[in-house]
């Protein structure tokens with residue numbers, strides 16, 4: 177199911193990814209459907225719509241699909257393409273009437289058929305609003321727009337949101353750090369003012385205490401622990417040697433986060449070039465990692481599984497000097513089943529040095545029950561650090577039970593605008609396509625992350641959207657520019673993953689389709705939209721996904737796709753203090769009726 181190299185596999189993926197339950201239905205309906213489809217294709221040929229715009233590759237998909245896929249699926253696949261095209265055709269009518277050629281297209285959407293389409297039960301004329309005149313006549317309406325379930329009206333509740341101030345008034349210069357550290361922060365990392373969590377955490381860690389740190393996504397937690405680590409290591413009376421091996425271990429749940437964290441630490445040690453950081457992650461060649469460990473790494477940034485592997489099989493890795501253990505994205509480390517590996521690392525460290533002779537830090541934007549357990553296992557009398565706005569400051573560093581509620585609160589960045597959209601399953605794909613066209617092709621060229629539930633789904637949507645939305649013929653006719661689509665999931669080679677991650681990090685625009693492998697910790701600058709095409713498993717997952725935008729005080733927006741049957745999830749989020757506005761599906765679909773060459777942006781919903 178992961179092989180997406182040819183078009184027939186595209187069909188195959190459609191079958192299993194989109195409508196898992198369909199095959200049975202297909203067998204029953206099989207022949208009747210083929211007949212119907214034949215008639216439908218004939219109709220389309222008469223209208224001339226596809227003859228005008230369908231590229232040959234799409235026709236091939238249609239042809240393949242006749243033999244392979246169940247009816248609903250084929251229709252869905254075909255309809256995405258045809259609805260995008262039909263809608264563009266509508267635009268052509270507006271701009272080129274009354275040429276004979278366009279007259280042929282005019283029969284695409286007759287008013288009577290449009291009524292049937294029920295694109296919006298409340299606004300039956302919404303197509304006309306954007307499509308211009310539609311002369312009377314025969315027409316074919318994509319069945320996508322017919323017989324969809326009513327979209328429930330969602331009563332908007334008032335939600336008491338928790339907010340954290342991102343920045344504090346304090347500067348790094350006020351924190352008693354080495355002058356070279358401050359200069360480096362200002363000149364190379366371009367940071368002067370501390371964030372609230374940095375202001376709280378850095379002094380605590382410089383005092384040698386353990387800490388449990390919770391603060392919102394994109395609030396600078398990486399520097400909050402890595403500055404004290406580097407500061408303490410550079411301050412050692414006896415200058416540390418590379419050959420000493422690790423003094424600090426940072427454990428993170430994903431390889432991309434390890435690479436990103438390693439990059440930050442590498443910048444931090446620039447003035448202290450005798451301190452050597454290194455990245456140990458799965459997917460890299462073990463031999464090369466062994467060689468680097470043999471040479472010596474003072475700050476190891478690692479994923480737990482691979483580090484355990486080296487502790488057992490790489491003799492040169494000695495843990496006797498480890499003074500720091502950092503568990504970043506602690507709850508995710510547990511979710512991903514790393515508890516056993518973390519226990520193994522902890523017991524390895526305790527055997528060599530005892531548990532009190534080491535500073536331990538646990539960090540996350542959300543803390544779960546499991547994290548409490550992990551904290552009990554790894555932290556000694558920790559200071560709990562939260563920076564939620566409405567807490568009195570004296571309560572922000574405490575070990576008391578009262579503070580528990582503060583730790584458990586969900587906080588989203590103040591600059592994050594959150595939306596949900598209710599879309600029936602038949603219209604999900606076309607709505608996604610319309611949204612991407614709107615934001616990335618015809619509107620401003622935004623940078624967007626789309627979260628999907630499985631690796632196969634990422635592959636499928638990547639293949640489909642890349643081909644359908646970047647059609648050269650369409651671009652010549654309707655304008656717009658190529659959208660760069662990339663994909664990221666755990667079943668890609670490490671080399672591919674790293675390349676995609678680095679490229680997307682640098683990119684100014686584009687769409688990254690990904691699984692939750694990109695949900696935690698990653699800082700991808702300039703991302704302005706986060707789409708969640710499938711409901712996240714929990715409010716926690718929602719927060720981390722949405723937190724890939726609106727970072728460090730910047731603006732960002734998140735959109736959650738929900739089926740009408742999933743509308744209760746809005747309430748679940750509301751009970752977790754997450755407030756969202758509804759975005760109307762019609763508003764997104766209208767994008768398909770706007771021709772970029774008109775640059776009629778006023779009509780594009782904002």
Ligand SMILES: Nc1ncnc2c1ncn2[C@@H]1O[C@H](COP(=O)(O)OP(=O)(O)OP(=O)(O)O)[C@@H](O)[C@H]1O
Pocket residue numbers: 366367368369370371374391392393394395396397398399540541696697698699723727728
């Ligand atoms: N004091 C600061 N001033 C300006 N930018 C900062 C500051 N501290 C960190 N940053 C930048 O903010 C971005 C986000 O930081 P970071 O990735 O550490 O956030 P985080 O809190 O770990 O987020 P998440 O919970 O999603 O992992 C980084 O690009 C970092 O360089």
